[in-house]
Amino acid sequence: MTPVRTVPTADLDAAERAALRDLLDLAFDGGFADEDWDHALGGLHLTVHEGGRPIAHAAVVQRRLLLDGRTLRCGYVEAVAVHPGHRRRGLGGAVMAAAERVVDRAHHLGALSASDDGLALYRARGWRLWDGPTAVLAPSGVTLTPEDDGSVFTWGLSGGGSGPLVCDWRDGDVW
Template sequence: MTPVRTASTADLDTAERAAVRGLLDLAFDGEFADEDWDHALGGLHFIAYEDGRPVAHAAVVQRRLLLGDRTLRCGYVEAVAVHPGRRRHGLGGLVTAAAERVVDRAYHLGALSASEDGHALYTTRGWRLWDGPTAVLAPSGVTLTPEDDGSVFTRGLSGGSGPLVCDWRDGDVW
């Protein structure tokens, strides 16, 4: 079985951070922006290695979500990626399982935004596609994000009404 290293961003040395960023750039075919990388920093990283190189990665960072009158501490899953040559070998599930363990034990809920290609991974693991509207607490106030409807998944969320609102950040807010 491929080992998974769990490390805080602070525990990744310069070379390891560069190797993970390189994996993400490769896995996302050059579409992984600096803001996306920034979103993945500051929490925990789950990295699968083969022959000393990272082949899969997921991160969990803390965010605040609003749902109705509740403020929820969220373990937000970021930067889930598998090396293109190692896809369909269970590595995505391996790093996601490690991330879920932290989400389930340390946060009110988990959330993530997935591409259509990623939907199957999360639904088979018990994540639920959020069927309500999404929004962001922007500098100008709560703003609906219809472009993100149908891509946000949650884990451990029960009940609630109205939009699911995320905190503001540069780049993609979800």
């Protein structure tokens, strides 16, 4: 069993935050933007360490989703990554299991936006692809996000809805 550390952002010191950001930059091959990092902050970090350095990471942050007139407290999973030299050892599954436990115990549902590289992991773990439209509660009102349709997964949400799944507004990628 791989030990996973759970720590709130507020309890990460500057060196730990820098090491996590370095891991994410490496794992995403330079495609991890400042907005992506900002999205991963403010919640819980689930990490695996080896030799004092993080080698796997996921974050769960709270967001509000709207569905069929209901406001849902969502544990949104961000910044799932495994160091390239440590892949295929079950570390992604270990941090996702810890993230799912957080979602199950503290939120109405979980959600995430999957990269192509993450699809197999999330499907294998039982995350369900949202098959309806997606939208964001933008400053101008509810706005459909067709570019995100087909990439949003949910956890603990039985069935779809009659309307779009709507996320709260944020800078950068809204999903």
